[in-house]
Amino acid sequence: MGNVLIYGEHAGGNIPKATAVAVSAAQQIAAASGGDTILALLGNDLGGLKDAAAQLGATKVVYVESADLEHETADIRTLTMKAVAEATGSDTVVFAATTAGKDIAPRLAAATEAGIASDLTGVNDDGTFIRPMYAGNVFATVKLESDFKVVSVRTTAFEPLEGAAASASEDLSLSIEKPGNAVEFVKLDATVSDRPVLTEAERVVAGGRGLKSGENFTTVLEPLVDALGAAMGASRAAVDAGYVPNDLQVGQTGKVIAPTLYIGVGISGAIQHLAGMKDSKVIVAINKDAEAPIFSVADFGLVADLFEAVPELTEKVKSLA
Amino acid sequence: MKILVTAKRVPDPETSIKVNADGTGIEEAGIKWVVNPFDEIAIEQALQIKEAQGEAEVVIVSVGSSDSQEQLRTGLAMGADRAILVSADNPDPTGVSRILEKIVEKESPDLVIMGKQAIDDDSNEVGQMLAQRLGWPQATFISELELADGGGSATCVREIDGGLETLSFPLPAVITADLRLNEPRYASLPGIMKARKKPMEEIDAASLGIELGRLCTIVGVEPPPERAAGRVVENVDELIAALQSEAKVL
Numbered sequence A: 001m002g003n004v005l006i007y008g009e010h011a012g013g014n015i016p017k018a019t020a021v022a023v024s025a026a027q028q029i030a031a032a033s034g035g036d037t038i039l040a041l042l043g044n045d046l047g048g049l050k051d052a053a054a055q056l057g058a059t060k061v062v063y064v065e066s067a068d069l070e071h072e073t074a075d076i077r078t079l080t081m082k083a084v085a086e087a088t089g090s091d092t093v094v095f096a097a098t099t100a101g102k103d104i105a106p107r108l109a110a111a112t113e114a115g116i117a118s119d120l121t122g123v124n125d126d127g128t129f130i131r132p133m134y135a136g137n138v139f140a141t142v143k144l145e146s147d148f149k150v151v152s153v154r155t156t157a158f159e160p161l162e163g164a165a166a167s168a169s170e171d172l173s174l175s176i177e178k179p180g181n182a183v184e185f186v187k188l189d190a191t192v193s194d195r196p197v198l199t200e201a202e203r204v205v206a207g208g209r210g211l212k213s214g215e216n217f218t219t220v221l222e223p224l225v226d227a228l229g230a231a232m233g234a235s236r237a238a239v240d241a242g243y244v245p246n247d248l249q250v251g252q253t254g255k256v257i258a259p260t261l262y263i264g265v266g267i268s269g270a271i272q273h274l275a276g277m278k279d280s281k282v283i284v285a286i287n288k289d290a291e292a293p294i295f296s297v298a299d300f301g302l303v304a305d306l307f308e309a310v311p312e313l314t315e316k317v318k319s320l321a
Numbered sequence B: 001m002k003i004l005v006t007a008k009r010v011p012d013p014e015t016s017i018k019v020n021a022d023g024t025g026i027e028e029a030g031i032k033w034v035v036n037p038f039d040e041i042a043i044e045q046a047l048q049i050k051e052a053q054g055e056a057e058v059v060i061v062s063v064g065s066s067d068s069q070e071q072l073r074t075g076l077a078m079g080a081d082r083a084i085l086v087s088a089d090n091p092d093p094t095g096v097s098r099i100l101e102k103i104v105e106k107e108s109p110d111l112v113i114m115g116k117q118a119i120d121d122d123s124n125e126v127g128q129m130l131a132q133r134l135g136w137p138q139a140t141f142i143s144e145l146e147l148a149d150g151g152g153s154a155t156c157v158r159e160i161d162g163g164l165e166t167l168s169f170p171l172p173a174v175i176t177a178d179l180r181l182n183e184p185r186y187a188s189l190p191g192i193m194k195a196r197k198k199p200m201e202e203i204d205a206a207s208l209g210i211e212l213g214r215l216c217t218i219v220g221v222e223p224p225p226e227r228a229a230g231r232v233v234e235n236v237d238e239l240i241a242a243l244q245s246e247a248k249v250l
Helices: A015-035 A049-053 A073-089 A099-112 A214-227 A236-240 A271-277 A304-321 B036-055 B066-079 B093-107 B124-134 B188-195 B236-246
Strands: A003-008 A037-042 A061-065 A090-096 A113-121 A129-133 A140-143 A149-153 A169-172 A184-190 A203-207 A231-234 A260-267 A282-287 A300-303 B002-006 B009-011 B034-035 B058-064 B082-087 B110-115 B138-148 B154-159 B164-168 B171-178 B200-204 B218-222 B231-233
Touching: A003 A015, A003 A073, A003 A099, A015 A037, A015 A090, A015 A149, A015 B036, A015 B058, A037 A049, A037 A099, A037 A236, A037 B171, A049 A061, A061 A073, A073 A090, A073 A099, A073 B124, A073 B138, A099 A113, A099 B093, A099 B124, A099 B154, A113 A129, A113 A140, A113 B093, A113 B188, A129 B124, A169 A300, A169 B066, A184 B231, A203 B188, A214 A231, A214 A304, A231 A236, A236 A271, A260 B066, A260 B093, A282 A304, A282 B036, A300 B066, A300 B218, A300 B236, A304 B236, B002 B036, B002 B093, B009 B066, B034 B066, B036 B066, B036 B110, B058 B066, B058 B093, B066 B082, B066 B188, B082 B093, B093 B218, B110 B124, B124 B138, B138 B164
Parallel strands: A003 A037, A003 A090, A037 A061, A061 A169, A090 A149, A113 A149, A203 A231, A203 A260, A260 A282, A282 A300, A300 B231, B002 B058, B002 B110, B058 B082, B082 B200, B110 B171, B138 B171
Antiparallel strands: A129 A140, A140 B218, A184 B164, B009 B034, B138 B154, B154 B164
16 A cells, blocks of 8 residues: 655744644554555745744655745645655645645645545545544545545544654755746735734634624623633625625634534534534533524523623633633 | 536525435425525526626536436526426435536536535535536535636635635636525526526436446435433523533533
8 A cells, every 4th residue: 555645834934733634534544554654744934833843743854955945835835746746655645624725635636646534533444534524513424436536634633643753854955947937925914912822722712793883893802812811713794894804714614623522602503603613622602592502502501781791701710810 | 708607406494394204314204395505596607607608508417317307497597598407316415426427518618606515415515516527626615716817717715614715727717606606696586487498408318328226225214313302491590500400511
């Protein structure tokens, strides 16, 4: 059997948890097939990332450095990953189901005529995979019928490997020609926040349309977010109403999260929002409407006016510290 | 300028979805079917380009059963010029991308706009696959689109995990729409009347000379695991006590 190649996502000189999770999922796949796990790092000047990547538990780290790989554009990276898969004897490529992974993985599948399964939440011993459909209302067992396979894995569904031995590294010295109609990177307006990253946070406080305004997100919700050291999220309704930017959106069409503690404030719990948070370990709902669907998934529900309950909760959480 | 857009027939996002009795798919009785909401955004974008340019043709494609005529009519009523229904028996995203590649070869559009994902299988794959098959640039999850050079190139803003990324590229290209790109219009009554007379071509996928067997087969489906029933707490103090002593997360 062939090896399992992992796309080593990195940003701003760091390797996110998503990449460690992809290595972990790749090891489950390799355990069934008997191959090695190989982590591929693509970039311009990788520097210290090579050492960081060697700590994630893959059998081996391979890297490709080129000025054309400075940015995460799908066209050149697809061609590069295809060449890396060939050079490493890999027959499966694993991506994290981040926006970068979702951008590149299907393109690689088409380039290699591979079967693809996206956003996996489970890997079975018989080589089949589990993936959610219909906003998480259905979980399908799927089988890829091709020899070469591409998958992306949901970052909240797997745990990073712990205590892994350092991997060997190899520079593949591949040179990939950039297509004539290649996409050009113009700029990145990075979200700047002192809070934890939404998809990696242990605690998330999310607000919905019940907050009634963007200003109330700042004056009512944010003090609780910061008292808990949490990340802030929002429902699509709050995003559509223009209260907060879309990168805070939790749900089928936004980010999927699974923190230890999720507190939903003024969120009714539309199907598509529940799809993004119902794997959280402990779910708290604060809503004045006792009939709100979010109470059906909540471990603890507080039927109350959020404009009274949230400030009270904030003060009492602060006094615990 | 010619723009190709897609319209997949999917269950209304507000519909309650249940697994069917034999665990092969979903219970379809009583479902209201709509245009995939992300495809609606793609159609709206194409119409806005047409309106801005004065002269452009918007062609709308659906791959599926003859029932998808309903979704194509919706797109025509919004303002698309003509429709193509490719009849195919439940192809996977790979199959759909192969079909669309053939339609693009036939139609030679300058731009393909699709929804970033369909809300039934949530795959988020076809646009990227189509771009690769055609050897075209792609911009996925876009929230802004600007055409330049008389429609010869485009600049897009993408909604990515770390913020907003701006890319530029020559056309033809494939772009996939995220939520913020626009607010899709409703079909007007005159639009609905006009749509009845607009051309709808039907093509049998089997006539396209491509491999349509699924590379990703569905072995079975199950409902999601149930969460243990929670309880209602009376006040903030009780909530804090529960989070500290029962859940041990504070």
